[in-house]
Each structure stands twice: as structure tokens, then as C-alpha cells.
Amino acid sequence: MARFRDVDLAEDGLADAFEAATRTWPADGVPSNPAAWLLTSARRRVLDRLRSADVARRKMPLLVVDHLRHEQTVHTAELEEQVIGEEVGDDELRLLLLACHPALAPESQAALALRLVLGVPTAEIARLFLVPEPTMAARLTRAKKKIATAGLPFTLPDGDALAARVDVATQAIYLSFTAGYAPGFGDAVVRADLAGEAIRLARLLAGLLQRRGAAAPSVRALLALMLLQHSRRDARVDAAGDLVLLADQDRSRWRTDEIEEGVALLASLPSGLAGRAEELRLQAVIAARHATSPHPDATDWGAIAGDYARLERITGSPVVRLNRAVAVAEADGPHAGLALLERLDELLPASHRLPAVRGELLARAGDVEAARAAFALAIERCRHEAELAHLRRRLASL
Amino acid sequence: MRYTVFLVDYADKRWEDLTEAEQAEWMAQHEAFDAVVAAREGCTIVAGEALTGGDSATVLRPVGGDVVLTDGPYTEATEAIGGFYVIEAPDLDVLTDLLRSLPFYVMEIRPVAPF
Numbered sequence: 001m002a003r004f005r006d007v008d009l010a011e012d013g014l015a016d017a018f019e020a021a022t023r024t025w026p027a028d029g030v031p032s033n034p035a036a037w038l039l040t041s042a043r044r045r046v047l048d049r050l051r052s053a054d055v056a057r058r059k060m061p062l063l064v065v066d067h068l069r070h071e072q073t074v075h076t077a078e079l080e081e082q083v084i085g086e087e088v089g090d091d092e093l094r095l096l097l098l099a100c101h102p103a104l105a106p107e108s109q110a111a112l113a114l115r116l117v118l119g120v121p122t123a124e125i126a127r128l129f130l131v132p133e134p135t136m137a138a139r140l141t142r143a144k145k146k147i148a149t150a151g152l153p154f155t156l157p158d159g160d161a162l163a164a165r166v167d168v169a170t171q172a173i174y175l176s177f178t179a180g181y182a183p184g185f186g187d188a189v190v191r192a193d194l195a196g197e198a199i200r201l202a203r204l205l206a207g208l209l210q211r212r213g214a215a216a217p218s219v220r221a222l223l224a225l226m227l228l229q230h231s232r233r234d235a236r237v238d239a240a241g242d243l244v245l246l247a248d249q250d251r252s253r254w255r256t257d258e259i260e261e262g263v264a265l266l267a268s269l270p271s272g273l274a275g276r277a278e279e280l281r282l283q284a285v286i287a288a289r290h291a292t293s294p295h296p297d298a299t300d301w302g303a304i305a306g307d308y309a310r311l312e313r314i315t316g317s318p319v320v321r322l323n324r325a326v327a328v329a330e331a332d333g334p335h336a337g338l339a340l341l342e343r344l345d346e347l348l349p350a351s352h353r354l355p356a357v358r359g360e361l362l363a364r365a366g367d368v369e370a371a372r373a374a375f376a377l378a379i380e381r382c383r384h385e386a387e388l389a390h391l392r393r394r395l396a397s398l
Numbered sequence: 399m400r401y402t403v404f405l406v407d408y409a410d411k412r413w414e415d416l417t418e419a420e421q422a423e424w425m426a427q428h429e430a431f432d433a434v435v436a437a438r439e440g441c442t443i444v445a446g447e448a449l450t451g452g453d454s455a456t457v458l459r460p461v462g463g464d465v466v467l468t469d470g471p472y473t474e475a476t477e478a479i480g481g482f483y484v485i486e487a488p489d490l491d492v493l494t495d496l497l498r499s500l501p502f503y504v505m506e507i508r509p510v511a512p513f
Contacts, residue, residue, distance in 0.1 A: 103490060150509050151399040153489035161491070 089204045092117055094154050096201060099143075100168035101152050108143035113172035115140055118197050120179065128179055156208070163214060167276060169205060170218050173198050174280075177226050195233070199226050217273055220265055221280035227262035228287035231255040243386040247296040259291045275314075282311045301330035318347035326357055334364040352381035356391060368398055400444065400486055400510035401493055405503040407480040424502065431499040435485065438496060444484040452477035484510070 099113035111129060114120040126136035146152070157165060180194030202223040209216035235249035266284050273281055286307045293299045308324035311317075321340060329337025338361050341354065348354045359374030375395040382388045416424065435441045455470025455477070471477040480503070487493040490507070497505060 150507070151401075151487075151489040151493075153491050155491070157491070 089207070090156065092201065093204055093208055094156055096169055096172065096205070097157060097162070097165050098147065098152060098154055100165040100172060101147075102164060102168075103150060103152060104143050104146060105139070106168075108139050109168050110172035110175050111136060111140060112143045113169070114176055114179070117201065118176050118194060120176070120194065124179065128175060158212075159214075162209075162212065166205070166209065166216065166219065170202075170222050170276070170280075173202050173205070174222055174226075176201070177229075195226070195230055199223065199230060202226060215270075217269055218277035218280055221269055221273075221277055221284050224262045224265035224269075225280055225284035225287055227258045227265070228284060228291045231258040231262065231291060237386075241386070242389055245390075246290065251294065254291065259288075263288050263292065279311065279314055282307050282314070286311075299330070301327050302332075305331050318344050322348070322351075322354055322357060325361075329361050329364070334361040337361045338365065350381060352378045352383075352387070352391075354378075355381070356387075359394070363398060372398055399489065400484065401490075402508045402510055403483045403485060403493075403497065404479050404506040404508070405481040405483070405500070406478045406505065407503070413480075427500060427502065431496070434499045435496055438487075438492065440486070440488045441492065441496060442486040444486055446481070446483040448481040449479060451480075 096113050096117045099116055100109045104112065107129075111125050114125050114128075115122065122137050122140060123133050125140075126133040129136065131139075156162070177195050177198035180196070180198060202219055206216050206219045206223060209219060231254050232246075232249060234255070235251065235253040236244055238244050262284065266281070266288055269281055286304050289300055289304050289307070305324060305327035308320060308327050312320045312324055321344060325337045325340035328340055338358065341358055341361075344354055355374045356378035359371045359378060362368075362371035362374055372395065375391060375398070379388065379391050379395065382391060413421065413424070432443065435443050452471040455472070457468050457470040457472050459466050459468065485493060485496070487496065493507065497507075
């Protein structure tokens with residue numbers, strides 16, 4: 001408690017509290033793997049200073065390469081714990097679950113987790129949440145102040161309190177993963193690390209829930225989903241840094257061990273899930289269908305369309321409908337897909353992907369003029385460099 | 399850490415409207431709360447009062463260098479405050495756990511400003 005009175009309210013005050021807390025471990029609390037702990041801690045600090053210090057930038061690749069080497073030799077949750085150390089993992093979970101405390105404003109929780117646990121720069125978090133940077137900075141400052149002033153403790157919650165935070169924590173982890181998974185801004189090295197970190201956090205959280213005897217279907221479903229998506233990372237970007245479409249990816253570069261783990265996790269989930277857990281499970285099922293297809297032509301698009309239909313029933317999401325239209329078009333032809341796109345313009349008025357999909361399906365249906373118009377609209381709206389390049393190429397090829 | 403907890407009355411559950419049995423249960427809940435706090439390490443009730451209703455309130459306002467008294471309450475929101483506790487507890491989670499013994503109210507928890 002006294003620690004919290006002393007918490008510095010500067011930018012990284014709580015990251016320091018994390019370190020201060022670990023410094024006050026009981027006498028026998030030296031981590032079983034001090035080198036790994038120091039690596040983790042130093043890496044996080046260096047990530048923070050990456051923007052400002054050239055010296056840090058020179059040292060960064062060494063630390064990241066070391067860490068990535070660890071990541072590549074580690075396949076199972078048990079080995080992860082050996083490398084990182086349970087004490088460090090527990091402290092990271094404390095920080096994650098603290099960020100997800102219900103006394104904090106909902107719009108702050110996931111953002112705070114990204115900032116404190118994963119060291120994502122504020123500007124990047126602002127972009128993820130589609131708000132201006134000063135807004136996000138103020139939001140984070142207010143949340144950090146609330147933690148100190150209201151005395152939110154740095155502990156692992158029990159029972160019901162833990163269950164209540166798991167949903168928010170799961171959301172924060174998934175946001176971190178998509179920030180790492182979808183390229184478009186930032187250093188490529190940091191991007192891959194972020195996705196890997198999200199997976200590691202999900203493992204830690206699942207491990208904690210298991211140790212407490214709590215079911216964790218949404219965390220396990222999320223972990224399966226992330227593993228299956230992450231398994232494609234070596235094939236998603238070509239040598240020039242351009243995005244490679246799923247259909248064009250070199251599937252021999254997909255990580256089969258991670259796919260196997262994801263598929264096994266998926267199979268271990270109980271049936272009859274609902275809500276967010278079922279949403280994540282369905283997304284993982286779709287990802288698994290892609291991941292276990294040896295060749296794009298072998299993809300079971302009919303089954304995927306059915307999965308998306310179920311997902312759309314649960315979420316009512318227009319983005320899900322858009323994805324469903326793609327699957328239906330693959331299974332039943334472009335006109336069937338186009339029919340599903342009909343009411344989506346009002347629901348996704350700023351989307352570049354909607355006109356892009358429409359353009360693709362119109363091209364397949366032979367309506368080149370309309371396809372050109374749709375792609376032109378997509379290009380007008382698109383803000384991602386890699387996707388923009390792809391759209392321009394597609395328009396030029398018509 | 400020291401917290402002030404404002405107890406906000408439900409509009410439909412006022413002391414005056416309760417039966418004797420319900421009032422007795424209400425008091426028992428407060429006594430149970432006293433006991434729960436006393437039993438928890440590092441926790442004390444520093445102060446606590448039930449407040450008389452908004453009809454008995456008086457508002458004092460500075461006006462042009464002077465003070466003016468008017469019949470209260472200050473706002474509809476403050477009228478709803480039926481009581482308060484000032485409590486010492488190690489952190490917010492311990493406090494909210496203790497406050498579960500008081501189910502009747504909506505509560506606003508304000509940390510006391512450190513000096």
C-alpha cells in the first residue's frame with residue numbers, strides 16, 4: 001500500500017511500480033531465471049525509448065534477436081514458463097488485470113493494458129482506437145492518476161472479481177495482437193514482437209485461470225485464434241514489404257506446429273458456448289479451416305460461409321457480413337456474394353474494404369465498368385499503404 | 399488509505415416508508431457492516447452518520463462578499479445523499495469487499511485527498 005503512495009505520476013510511473021513491486025519480493029524471490037527477467041524488463045524499457053534514443057535503437061536489435069531466438073525454440077506453455085519465470089508472468093498478469101479494473105473508465109482499460117504491459121507507444125494506441133493522440137494521452141494519464149489516488153491494488157484478484165476482469169483482459173490482448181498482426185505503421189521488428197507478446201500474455205492468463213480452477217473458454221478460444229493467424233506471419237509479407245493475399249501465400253512457410261496447437265486448443269473447447277467466447281471460437285474455427293487447407297482451392301468455403309453466418313447472427317456485425325459475402329462468393333459465385341453486400345453501404349460508409357470486395361466480385365461477374373468504379377472508390381478511402389498498393393495494382397489489371 | 403463513502407438513497411426505499419421489520423433489518427445490516435470492518439485488518443470506520451432529509455437542509459452561499467442562507471437542498475443530486483462513512487482501508491478492493499455488507503444503497507466512493 002505504501003508503494004502506491006509513492007507512485008510517480010510521470011509517463012512510466014506504473015511501469016516503474018511494476019519494477020518496484022518486483023524489487024520488494026520476499027527474501028527468496030530472486031527469479032529462477034534472472035537473465036530472462038532482466039531481458040524482458042530491459043526490452044520493455046528499450047521499446048519505450050526506441051523513439052527518442054539512437055543508442056537504444058542500436059542496442060534494440062540485439063535484445064529483440066535474443067528474445068525472438070527464445071520464442072522460436074519455445075512451443076508449449078510449460079517451456080514458456082521456464083524461460084520467462086512464473087514470478088515475472090504473475091507480475092505482468094497483475095499489471096494486465098489492474099489495467100482492466102472495473103473502477104477504471106471502460107475506454108481506458110484496454111488502452112492502459114497496451115501502454116503498461118506491452119509498452120505500445122501512445123500515438124499507436126490512439127490510432128488503434130481512432131482518436132487523436134492528445135485525447136489518448138489524457139485518457140491514459142487520467143487512468144493512471146485514478147489508480148494511484150483511489151488506491152487500486154497491484155494484486156491478482158480472486159474468484160468472481162477475476163472472472164469479471166477476464167473479458168476486458170481478453171479484449172485488451174486481442175487488440176494488442178491485431179496491432180501486431182495488421183501491418184501498416186511502425187517498425188516491422190516491433191510489429192512481430194507485439195503479436196508474439198499478445199500470445200504470451202494469453203498463455204499466462206489461461207495458465208492463471210487453470211491454476212485457480214476457473215474455466216477459461218474465451219481465453220483459450222482467443223489463444224487458438226491468435227496462434228492460427230500468427231502461424232502465417234512468414235508468408236504474409238513479401239520481400240518488398242507488400243501484403244500477400246491469403247490465396248497467394250506460400251503455405252510451406254506457415255508454421256505447422258503452431259497450427260497444430262491452435263487446432264488442438266480449439267478441439268478442447270466445450271460445446272454450447274455463448275457470447276464473446278462463442279464469437280472467438282467461431283473466428284478460430286474459420287482460421288483453422290484456412291490453416292489446415294493444403295492449397296487455396298481445397299478451402300471449404302461453404303463451411304466457412306456457414307461459420308460466418310452463425311457469427312453474424314451472434315454479433316450482427318456488418319464487417320462479419322462483408323467477410324461472409326466473400327466466403328459465399330467463393331462457394332456460390334460472385335452474384336451470390338454481391339447480393340449480400342446490398343444493404344451494407346449505410347452501415348459501413350467510410351469502409352474501403354466494402355467497395356474493394358464489391359469491385360472484386362463485379363470483376364469476376366464480368367461487369368468491368370462497375371468494378372473499376374468500385375475499386376476507384378476503395379482507393380479514395382483507403383489509408384493503409386500496403387493495401388493501397390494492392391488495390392492500385394488490381395485496378396490497373398482490369 | 400482514507401475514503402469517504404456517500405450513501406445514496408433509492409427513491410423508492412426511504413426509511414420513513416419502511417415497515418418496522420424492514421427498518422430493523424436495515425439497522426442490522428449496518429451493525430453487520432461495523433463488525434465486518436472491525437474484523438478486517440487495517441480497516442476502521444473513522445466516522446459515519448445518517449443524515450436527515452433534504453427538507454431539513456440549509457444552503458449557505460457567498461454573495462458579493464457576504465453569505466446568504468436559503469432553504470436547501472443544494473441540488474436534487476445532493477438531496478439523495480442519506481448518509482456517509484469515512485473509512486480507513488488498505489485499498490479499493492478491500493473497501494468494496496467490505497461495502498458488500500451494505501446492499502441498500504448506491505454509493506459514491508471518494509478517496510480523501512492526501513496532503
